Amino acid sequence: MIASQDIVRCKGCHRPLRTAATIATGFGPICARRQHLVAAGYSSGQITDAIELVELGGVIHLRGTGDRRVYLTVGSKGVVHRTAITGQCNCHAGLIGKRCHHGAAVALYATSAASRTVRVAYPMPPATYIAAA
Template sequence: MQNTTTDQARCLHCHRVLTSAKSIALGYGPRCARKIRNAAVDLTDYKPHQITSARELIADAAIIPLRSVIFIAVSTDGTETYRTAPTACTCPAGLKGSRCYHSLAARLLLAA
């Protein structure tokens, strides 16, 4: 008996099947990627490097939905993961009560 199942890449946002190589590499379909880029989130409390890091986190598909508002985010060096939400994060900055780019990435994803 031969196993004929295949794994299909799915959008991390809407869970639709991804077909193009670019979408598969990004982890998001073109519509979801556009929604995330254009998400209306108040960025005034964040520093420019945090905004850039949050967008990179999303572009690298290094933040993955776990539950409705909870995500798993990978650290910058890729050695640790953090539970993050729009208002809190388990990263060192988040544990100190500071705003971190992981939480900003979660906000951007939820706003899309």
């Protein structure tokens, strides 16, 4: 039991931290991942877009394991990109060697609880079929 004056708040979003691990780092799980992405060179706008993409279910594990993982990421206008765990991506920015929010989304997804292996029966997200109809 924690007395109210003992609540430790996240340095990023000021939400109360509840686990020993987050209290030790000073950041909640989402902000810790955000910090990790900032360190990897993503802008805060890209990280916000990436969080949104993951929350909307726009990242799907396509194939591969470890450093060879490849994901499908849904871009604006419903275009589907292929994004590697290493951050390489076949969107416009990715093809000219720039970091894109798809890479950040994949990094987030891979480290989040949501990534617990979900078997996907579709070669592409269902939204693609709807858009093509």
